[in-house]
Amino acid sequence: MNVTKIIESALKQLGVLAAGENAEASELVDALYSLQGVLAQWATMRLYVNKVQEITLNLTGTATISPDALDNPALVASIQHVSDTATLDGEPIRLVRDTNTTTTNPAVTYSVSGNIWTFSGTGELKFKAFSLPYALEPGDELVLPPQYERALFLTLAVELAPMFGLEPTQMLLLNQRNAIEVLRRSNITPLYVKNDLDIGVSGYDECY
Structure with a gap:
């Protein structure tokens, strides 16, 4: 999924963007740092993107x-x-x-x-x-399993709220916590993270 689309989806969760609106260049630059931080934190929980x-x-x-x-x-x-x-x-x-x-x-x-x-x-x-994704650009593509999308959009929205002078609503915080918990319980990770075969499964291979 395109990085810009991920950021814009999070901003729509916050109500900063309306349907059909696009983020400004300055908003994208600032949001990229938050997205990188979220993904780095997720990696420590073995939620790899x-x-x-x-x-x-x-x-x-x-x-x-x-x-x-x-x-x-x-x-x-x-x-x-x-x-x-x-x-x-x-x-x-x-x-x-x-x-x-x-x-x-x-x-x-x-x-x-x-x-x-x-x-x-x-x-x-x-x-x-x-x-x-240690360094991201707006046009980069991320391998984002469908099960990760809601959790990432909501988590990034929570991270971005202070940037726009907003307090995350209790509903947003609750939905974000629930989405992360569901994702962690499901233990869903991309196949190439778990693959221990000599050649890739579903088109991916690993280096472990």
Whole structure:
């Protein structure tokens, strides 16, 4: 879900925006910090929401991705998970981790060592990577399971209320607490967080 849409949904919960209205640029900038704080807190409760990043690598053997430029990677980025569906020279393929021994002659394999991801193959590789949203922009997309939406909108609305000189209503606070409790009891997390298989389930893989 688009970050701007998430913020605007929270502002509508507060009554700051009416149906059909859009948030101003200054409101979005301020709200982004609150959203990042909410998501960081959720991660401590194992309620994970990830940012989507489209990545392109021109493979001529191997290429690495690392958050540390000192590793001399092909791309400086911090990722936690990757989609196992990708394209190679425009043709759909499935990414295969090096620990997977059930797939023969994969077009592209990858390995993970700490924060360094190494991709092996030949051609233009395009895939989606997922990272914890430490830094957000209004146009970013978040992987937000449907069960998370209400809890996130309400929680962000509570966080944003003081910014607009408002006190959260008792109904808003009650609904927010109930939504979080329901989410935690349901123990619903994205499949790629729980997946311990060699290749991804439902299009995602993990780095644990």
